[in-house]
Amino acid sequence: MRGKAGVSLNGKPISAVFFDLDGTLIDSAPDLIDAMRRLRAELGEPVIEMDKVGMVVSKGGRAMLRAGFPGIAEARVETLLPRYLDLYAQQIALHTRTFDGIDAVLADFDARALPWGIVTNKPERLARSVVAELGLAARSAALVGGDTLAKRKPDPEPLLHAAQLANVDATRSVYVGDDARDIEAGRAAGMRTVAAGWGYLDGEDPRDWGADIVVARPQDLVSALGLD
Known part of the structure; x- marks a missing residue:
């Protein structure tokens, strides 16, 4: 599941690599699924299979609620979302x-002193909490959440803001993500894009997203970027 080898930056070295969070850097599905189970139990709903919730983690809390409550009305999605996120925040890195x-x-x-950062549609408070729990906060050059700015992915503004925070040139940066909107945002920001073939793909083929390259495993990322 790979496209052409190496990311071309017109002969210039890569200045930074930015990542989506859920489904790209971290496997957060177990804790998000557990929060959904607890929410259903709290509401007196019967136990159901949660496989579909894990498949749509990269599409956000609303998509997960639709999967966790099949046939749910959109108005109820909005009503339940804050409580779902609160339950998730209580055990945000138990299994992540x-x-x-x-x-x-x-x-x-x-080791290369190559800055890396995180741009996610996850609410910033939750993103910062899980990143801190995993010991990544001090190492990340930038973290931009879904509510950090007025706009979120697929708009390019969060990526451009992350480049500013990291003090790097967006056009010499790379964005790695496991959803089509990640690639759309990266391209719009002038970054080179990598589709993560290891994420929560929900039956999608990342080769259809228009990324510069598709990488099947994290282990292949360094060489795919032309850094080895």
């Missing part, structure tokens, strides 16, 4: 871990 291979990638970037 970085994906296999990500720690080595980040260590490689740190």
